[in-house]
Amino acid sequence: MAREYSTIARRVPTVETQFRRIATEFPVPESIPILNRLHEYEPQAMRGQPPVIWDRAEGFQVFDRWGNRWLDWSSGVLITNAGHGRxxxxxxxxxxxxxxxxxxxxxxxxxxxxxxxxxxxxxxxxxxxxxxxxxxxxxxxxxxxxxxxxxxxxxxxxxxxxxxxxxxxxxxxxxxxxxxxxxxxxxxxxxxxxxxxxxxxxxxxxxxxxxxxxxxxxxxxxxxxxxxxxxxxxxxxxxxxxxxxxxxxxxxxxxxxxxxxxxxxxxxxxxxxxxxxxxxxxxxxxxxxxxxxxxxxxxxxxxxxxxxxxxxxxxxxxxxxxxxxxxxxxxxxxxxxxxxxxEDLTENARRVGAILHQQLEALKVRFPQIGAVAGKGLVAGLACVRPGTKEPDGDLAWTVVRRCVESGLLLFSPVGYGGATVKIAPPLVITEEAMREGLSVLADAFAEATGRTV
CATH class of the missing domain: 3.40.640.10 (Type I PLP-dependent aspartate aminotransferase-like (Major domain))
Known part of the structure; x- marks a missing residue:
């Protein structure tokens, strides 16, 4: 099932933390002409991407030109192991x-x-x-x-x-x-x-x-x-x-x-x-x-x-x-x-990854819609399912990703398993503090998407 982001700007909650800032509507109104040009001249297969126009990226953060800042859990889809813009x-x-x-x-x-x-x-x-x-x-x-x-x-x-x-x-x-x-x-x-x-x-x-x-x-x-x-x-x-x-x-x-x-x-x-x-x-x-x-x-x-x-x-x-x-x-x-x-980033992936996986397992206990947690180090996948089954729930994964992006956390849902995996893959330079902040955003996104507050 094709899932596309809207190019109509709407209000989203303001975010201002050490690692994230969302200060505009989403998508940013000034970015919409750029998105429209892409829609006009690129195939529609490209329209599943979050409407975030990157301006620069540093370490484990991504910035647009309108004052917004994201904590990156995508690494540009597992590219920037040594960090962005080194x-x-x-x-x-x-x-x-x-x-x-x-x-x-x-x-x-x-x-x-x-x-x-x-x-x-x-x-x-x-x-x-x-x-x-x-x-x-x-x-x-x-x-x-x-x-x-x-x-x-x-x-x-x-x-x-x-x-x-x-x-x-x-x-x-x-x-x-x-x-x-x-x-x-x-x-x-x-x-x-x-x-x-x-x-x-x-x-x-x-x-x-x-x-x-x-x-x-x-x-x-x-x-x-x-x-x-x-x-x-x-x-x-x-x-x-x-x-x-x-x-x-x-x-x-x-x-x-x-x-x-x-x-x-x-x-x-x-x-x-x-x-x-x-x-x-x-x-x-x-x-x-x-x-x-x-x-x-x-x-x-x-x-x-x-x-x-x-x-x-x-x-x-x-x-x-x-x-x-x-x-x-x-x-x-x-x-x-x-x-x-x-910098022994492999060891940082192991150490911070241990925190990531421990917290994801705790998240799985809170939300029965998470059927399984997979991965090692700084890669993880949350299998979104319909509670009590192993039936993939691609709509839930997409909604969680969208809510995270709107809250200043970039991640994605890859192809396979009906697009029902929330994929986590930050640059290997990420700190424990930044990881914990991202985990809090992810938990809130699951709570909002599932209507659960426990």
Whole structure:
């Protein structure tokens, strides 16, 4: 169901706190001409965004030009791990721009060399080769390609993924995705893509690894036909993690059956979950991992990392991309990674994230409309349901998000599960004090949306 924000200004309660300020009508009357131009010249698919015209952003706050200020729990959709507008990142971009080298296409650059070396040095064995790309979807497409190239010699072609997974918006990544509505446009799906239940323990109650093997049997997929198994380290639409035992069994299954294990870390990587890499929570290392979003805390860049013998399968010149290793993006990523490591933002995500999840569990007790709390570190998802059921309530999630935005707290409801998840993902620089203020806003939004005051 499409949900759109109104572009008619209306009065909302005034807010003035340490981290938030709402001093105008919403949307801001002066912003409406901008919104109308967007509506006129952009497709209507873009109209589900909150009508907040960002003017600047710093740390974990976002400002418009009319005096309003938001506490950001979105990170620009999980991008700004090191915080918005970091001086070090801005200066790195400026230095590169001042050098008058804005692109080098597929010609080598020192920036590219420094970044792939830096990333390989942070990744565990055997993930020691890195291919830079532009978007998470592009990285996923590359991982699929590598899985199938690897499997060709032994007749393996099937890509196994999971229900409700989100891997991107391109043809291959959406076929790997597990949200039927997002790939209805394809018409003729590749039968070499299959999905099995994701073991979240809530919507899929059986979270044992036996569910994986049974699902393959029901789909008539022989283990020896599987080229790769790809999954988000946590599901983007819900923030749910698989059980540790399940993932360790999956790692063994892939090794025994000659399939590649791919962890989609586009959202989970770079400290987001309280570990540098999300897959560390499972005690496993995949054969391939995809990264994006938080890699630079700013400009578009992504990466595929993996075992050298896998990354080296395509012949020289056969796997390039126009903006591979763009020097501006590489310098931004290098600066962001330096901040992440120097300030130990992974530890801050773990510490402040523990407070977040403790308080969200308390919120779940107050509101039966919260069916489950998922996530780790500074990512969380609240599954909105109709009380006493597991039926997704996308209208409630949307209403909670809208009320939060009107009160100075930015968050969002991702695709998947009927849009019924309230997603929380602040920059990793957020403080405990700011987190607690945001939690108070969230609680008030649930109370207003559900009519409960307990």
């Amino acid at each position: 001086r070090e990142i801005v200066e790195a971009i400026k230095r590169q721009a001042d050098a008058h080298l804005l692109t080098s296409y597929c010609f080598p650059s020192e920036s590219r060399a420094r970044l792939v070396e830096r990333l390989a040095g942070l990744l565990p064995e055997p993930l020691k080769k890195v291919f830079l790309l532009t978007t998470g979807s592009e990285a996923v497409e590359c991982a699929i390609k590598l899985c199938r190239i690897h499997g060709q010699s032994s007749g393996r072609h099937v890509i196994v993924s999971f229900d409700n997974a989100f891997h991107g918006r391109t043809l291959g990544s959406q076929q790997a995705g597990g949200i039927p509505a997002l790939k209805a446009w394809i018409g003729h799906l590749d039968p070499g893509f299959v999905q099995v239940p994701f073991p979240d323990g809530f919507r899929t109650e059986d979270s044992s690894f036996g569910g994986f093997t049974r699902a393959l049997e029901q789909l008539s997929v022989a283990p020896q036909s599987v080229a790769g198994v790809i999954l988000e380290t946590y599901q983007g639409g819900s923030a749910a993690f698989a059980p540790v035992e399940y993932m360790q069994a999956l790692r063994r299954w892939c090794t025994q059956n000659g399939a590649l294990l791919v962890c989609d870390e586009v959202q989970a990587g770079f400290g987001r979950t309280g570990r540098l890499w999300g897959f560390e929570h499972y005690g496993v290392v995949p054969d391939l991992a995809t990264f994006g979003k938080g890699i630079s805390s700013s400009l578009p860049i992504s990466a595929v990392a993996g075992r050298p013998e896998i990354l080296d399968l395509p012949a020289a010149g056969s796997m390039t991309s126009t903006h591979t290793g763009n020097p501006l993006c590489c310098e931004a990523a290098l600066a962001s990674v330096d901040i992440l490591m120097r």
